[in-house]
Amino acid sequence: xxxxxxxxxxxxxxxxxxxxxxxxxxxxxxxxxxxxxxxxxxxxxxxxxxxxxxxxxxxxxxxxxxxxxxxxxxxxxxxxxxxxxxxxxxxxxxxxxxxxxxxxxxxxxxxxxxxxxxxxxxxxxxxxxxxxxxxxxxxxxxxxxxxxxxxxxxxxxxxxxxxxxxxxxxxxxxxxxxxxxxxxxxxxxxxxxxxxxxxxxxxxxxxxxxxxxxxxxxxxxxxxxxxxxxxxxxxxxxxxxxxxxxxxxxxxxxxxxxxxxxxxxxxxxxxxxxxxxxxxx
Numbered sequence: 017x018x019x020x021x022x023x024x025x026x027x028x029x030x031x032x033x034x035x036x037x038x039x040x041x042x043x044x045x046x047x048x049x050x051x052x053x054x055x056x057x058x059x060x061x062x063x064x065x066x067x068x069x070x071x072x073x074x075x076x077x078x079x080x081x082x083x084x085x086x087x088x089x090x091x092x093x094x095x096x097x098x099x100x101x102x103x104x105x106x107x108x109x110x111x112x113x114x115x116x117x118x119x120x121x122x123x124x125x126x127x128x129x130x131x132x133x134x135x136x137x138x139x140x141x142x143x144x145x146x147x148x149x150x151x152x153x154x155x156x157x158x159x160x161x162x163x164x165x166x167x168x169x170x171x172x173x174x175x176x177x178x179x180x181x182x183x184x185x186x187x188x189x190x191x192x193x194x195x196x197x198x199x200x201x202x203x204x205x206x207x208x209x210x211x212x213x214x215x216x217x218x219x220x221x222x223x224x225x226x227x228x229x230x231x232x233x234x235x236x237x238x239x240x241x242x243x244x245x246x247x248x249x250x251x252x253x254x255x256x257x258x259x260x261x262x263x264x265x266x267x268x269x270x271x272x273x274x275x276x277x278x279x280x281x282x283x284x285x286x287x288x289x290x291x292x293x294x295x296x297x
Contacts, residue, residue, distance in 0.1 A: 067096030100200030144222035205250035
């Protein structure tokens with residue numbers, strides 16, 4: 017299909033990303049490049065600076081602002097408010113109906129947004145579109161695994177009772193629907209799963225593409241965060257909320273909660289093995 021035709025007929029979209037002081041400058045640079053060099057570049061890129069950043073990060077941000085001044089905008093928050101609250105500020109700043117989420121240390125495949133926008137073009141009833149991610153080792157750059165997600169809306173609804181049915185960093189959603197459900201809450205962990213289920217409970221229609229859209233960077237800290245007690249508490253709180261809202265059954269609450277507690281208690285080596293073996297579709 018002719019690229020000029022594609023660009024003229026695909027809907028406009030914004031990319032929303034947040035960054036905080038502990039991000040590695042090189043990772044942020046690679047992530048931003050993968051967005052701005054897309055086959056169908058964004059009409060707007062909103063970068064929420066979640067609190068004070070390092071000088072190295074600010075140098076990179078200013079360089080991108082200078083080179084892509086027509087589409088690149090930064091929103092600076094005085095204090096670190098967390099991923100969810102930072103996303104809410106970004107949603108308000110986005111001027112387009114379609115908002116694509118992206119993490120500051122991951123890398124988009126070159127035609128990610130073109131493929132996802134085609135989904136919205138073909139099916140105007142869609143409110144959310146995601147896809148697979150390929151995990152890769154931060155040190156060796158070698159692929160580790162592909163995290164797959166359910167494809168159809170019906171499969172997504174069923175899957176969401178126990179686990180997030182979307183890879184958050186691949187998600188594109190409608191701004192109007194996100195604002196309708198009140199956006200994200202101030203929960204520090206599992207904010208993406210809570211947000212997605214709020215959208216689904218409000219009637220949002222979603223699909224996943226059975227294709228890798230984002231390469232996800234894996235470090236030793238990834239597994240440590242999964243064993244963090246704050247993360248575990250948020251995990252349980254979100255799933256208890258889904259049970260109370262009658263979105264899921266008590267068994268749907270009990271099974272993943274038990275698994276999460278086991279992951280918290282067991283040694284990190286076991287956590288890493290279990291995550292790769294069982295927490296992949």
